Amino acid sequence: MDLLTQKNIRATTFRKEVLAVFLEHDYAISINTIEKSIGKHDRITLYRTIKTFIEKGILHEVLIPNEEKKLAMCQSECSSDGHQHDHIHFKCEACEEVYCKEVDRVPQLQLEGFKVKSIEINASGICEKCG
């Protein structure tokens, strides 16, 4: 049973094609990159596909200040009920790619007077391949 059926959405040709692009990359990619990777395509359908994928917990947005919006695949724990990530985003200053890195324990945070429920981390530096 493939990921799409598993997430309760129809496994159409187009969706499988888009998903394949993500599976080919181990880092976050932009909508532009997707558009270049799939052949003939409809921009509107792509936007709708991405929106659906985000809602269903297949993709998540990766936002780094002053950069183009990127997308990456979620872990299996994400669903329409919500995203649940035990990973951080790591931008390599050398190859410029943004990787999702699973971590054993996401650092916790204490804020006087604030009730912290979730935490999202974007780090940068030099990645494994470039280091």
Added chain:
Amino acid sequence: MDLLTQKNIRATTFRKEVLAVFLEHDYAISINTIEKSIGKHDRITLYRTIKTFIEKGILHEVLIPNEEKKLAMCQSECSSDGHQHDHIHFKCEACEEVYCKEVDRVPQLQLEGFKVKSIEINASGICEKCG
């Protein structure tokens, strides 16, 4: 000596007006909010002003997945040479505002094989005012 002169840019009427909007808020605001706050204005000039402010270390972008881009003021340590933030972004699920919160110590991160140089944190939960 005002902030603009301090950062080596001309203290024009327009820039002072934009800066005033940020000083009125203790949370991150969208370009839309700025546009509504300043009276007569030119969209293009506003975009250029924001770009300059970011370059000069006066503002920084605050990006939360699936949300409108927001901007907030930097601490004094930021300059054209780079941004240096000892704070995190906190989105309140109740009032929906995003606050920049200074922290004593930004949590550190170990990543096998990766050289972590900087780290940026977006947390969410309930803020002081709503808690």
Added chain:
DNA sequence: ATTTAAAACGCAACATTGTTGCAATTATTT
């Protein structure tokens, strides 16, 4: 296997967000 109903697609048209070039204006320097 065929029918049927729901979901997804593709097109057109549009809304929003952000950029570039250039002439006119404003702020600083001499």
Added chain:
DNA sequence: AAATAATTGCAACAATGTTGCGTTTTAAAT
């Protein structure tokens, strides 16, 4: 006060994202 350099405002455009609607595809039901 004049000269110089930075900033502004306009027009035009580029990029990004959305909505409505008729057609096609998918999955389920006969």
